[in-house]
Amino acid sequence: LQVVMQLFLTVCWLLPYSLATCGLFSRRLSSASGPGPKVCIVGGGPAGFYTAQHLLKARDDMVVDVYERLPVPFGLVRFGVAPDHPEVKNVINTFTQTAQHERCYFYGNVNVGTDVSVEELRKAYHAVVLSYGAEANRSMRVSGEGLAGVFSARDFVGWYNGLPSNKELQPHLNCETVVILGQGNVALDVARILLSPLDLLKKTDITQHALDTLAASRVRRVLIVGRRGPLQIACTIKEVREMINLPDTAADMLPADFESISEALKDLPRPRKRLTELMMKTVKTESGQHKANKSWGFRFLRSPLEVLPGPDGKRVAGIRLAVNKLEGSGEDAKAVPTGQTEDLECGMVISSIGYKSLPIDPCVPFDPRSAIVPNNMGRVKDTAGLYCSGWVKRGPTGVIATTMNDSFDTARMLLKDMDSGMLNLSVNKPGGQEITALLKERGVRAVSFPEWEKINLEEVRRGTAVGKPREKFLDVKDMLAVAWS
Structure with a gap:
């Protein structure tokens, strides 16, 4: 079935461009x-x-x-x-x-x-x-943001997706814990890529240099931090379900985060209610169970205060978070610092707080x-x-x-x-x-678009040779060489 699906996806990619190459879509440039x-x-x-x-x-x-x-x-x-x-x-x-x-x-x-x-x-x-x-990336505006091992989610996503400007990113995944700031779908995408089995990723159009880095990864734990609570989380149920279903990966939630929200369930819109119920069910069935080799979890009511350096003063070794409380309720609830702080040890921080x-x-x-x-x-x-x-x-x-x-x-x-x-x-x-x-x-x-189609066909050809939908060019010069050949 996997072979048939792979062939089907390849044909879907190739068909429009094959027709163009045959001249059925020939046109002025x-x-x-x-x-x-x-x-x-x-x-x-x-x-x-x-x-x-x-x-x-x-x-x-x-x-x-x-x-x-x-x-x-x-x-x-x-x-x-x-x-x-x-x-x-x-x-x-x-x-x-x-x-x-x-x-x-x-x-x-x-x-x-x-x-x-x-x-x-x-x-x-x-x-x-x-x-x-x-x-561009939104800045966290905290000290230590420029330390080695601190990345924006936009750059990290661009790195594994083949964006030419991010090809030299070189994230060193030789740490056990990664902290992601932000709880939107992009944050969960990054967490999932960090924890997914390599055999699953090998069948996608992820770049080869990202696969090589992930193959040597020592990351076993990803914490996804948000400034507000479970009822304000920005991701959708599909992405959370994908995290829950990751092979050999357990959910690491804090039951206390969900104790006071059951009363609000009946008044929630249906999508928000289903998402909240899924998280609560996950807390009951998986929290505290760490038999899997890897884990992930949400951490709520936390905002970054400072990225903490290691002994050399150059590389991230942790992050200091402000502990928040909520004022108001629902989507309009505001996160307000309590004055308390919490430190998390980690070897990488990825900021997923938005683009601009x-x-x-x-x-x-x-x-x-x-x-x-x-x-x-x-x-x-x-x-x-x-x-x-x-x-x-x-x-x-x-x-x-x-x-x-x-x-x-x-x-x-x-x-x-x-x-x-x-x-x-x-x-x-x-x-x-x-x-x-x-x-x-x-x-x-x-x-021109027909010249892009030449790039596309070559990427698909390179990918097919290694069992992938495509292998993207990472360098603009290489793209142009194919387009104008």
């Missing part, structure tokens, strides 16, 4: 000039492709160009989704159909804000949509406090013809379906402005032809 609205989307992740999808369906004269900093598309679907969650990546098939649309053009390897300015894009297109996501967007261009408004582009339903404030979708619009929250709905909302706002005349479509805009000429003058060569 750059967008055409001519009448009709031309829209530019900055960012080739889920928000960008969902926005493009809605725009292309809405008007049969719309041309959409998607610009992406990396030579490869799909953003966090490629670099953020856990390798053992291949079903979540199936959305790539939908994005591929959008990219292969006769009025959609992909320009990879183009860094907007550096290679070309947003102002230049605004002059070439009727509208520009910023969908470039959140590529960065400003892309001086001409684009940006709110540094909320780390988003100020907007009204996707229309950027005080900047005609400029829109945003995804995390740069609303902050790094929600799942892929949330991003889909959000992006459709932005597309509807843009279309409304076209229909009302707020966007002037009477002027013929040059679109991608003008930007391609500018990039050529500056020595920048874009990667």
Whole structure:
């Protein structure tokens, strides 16, 4: 059955690209000039492709160009989704159909804000949509954050998922205990990868260098720390159930954390109630049982105060936590320090407290406090013809379906402005032809979608040779060599 499933997944990955290679999706590599609205989307992740999808369906004269900093598309679907969650990546098939649309053009390897300015894009297109996501880490703002052995979850996930900027991360997993700060789905993804049997990971698209490091790992215990209580935990039931079902791994919970919440169960929304009941059941059946070789557990009502160094003063040896209490109840409950502290020994700290967007261009408004582009339903404030979708619009929250709905909302706002005349479509805009000429003058060569498909086919070929869905390229130069071969 495993062999059949592996063959099935490989065929699902290969089919669209094999058709493209055979010429069934043959097409020009750059967008055409001519009448009709031309829209530019900055960012080739889920928000960008969902926005493009809605725009292309809405008007049969719309041309959409998607610009992406990396030579490869799909953003966090490629670099953020856990390798053992291949079903979540199936959305790539939908994005591929959008990219292969006769009025959609992909320009990879183009860094907007550096290679070309947003102002230049605004002059070439009727509208520009910023969908470039959140590529920075939120700081813990505690001393010791810069010690060796302290990582952000974003960088750690990027390391095992093959993000080129994280290929040199080199986490040393020669410690017994890892502390993860934050209790969202990303935190549980990281915990699961650290504790999963290697035989399970070998069948995924996790990178080979991550597999090699995990094979030598001495990590046996992962504690997942949150500033609030069990009723405010940010993960979903699917991820908790996956942790509970990990082979040779026991749940290590503190029964006292759950003693006072049974009364609140009856008033909880159904998803929250089911999640809470699962955690309470796990406490009763597994707490205190440590026959397994590995363990994981939630630690509630704790906030980081200081990362503690070892004797050499250079590497993490523990973390000091503030002990909190809750004021208020439900989703709005606030964590308030009690004045007590607790120290945990650990050899690695991974901060999973969120991502944040960065400003892309001086001409684009940006709110540094909320780390988003100020907007009204996707229309950027005080900047005609400029829109945003995804995390740069609303902050790094929600799942892929949330991003889909959000992006459709932005597309509807843009279309409304076209229909009302707020966007002037009477002027013929040059679109991608003008930007391609500018990039050529500056020595920048874009990667088209058919060229990405060459990268994809080679990654799948390399993966198939070792029994994996794919083996990703980690270096941009290697990607470009294949794309332009």
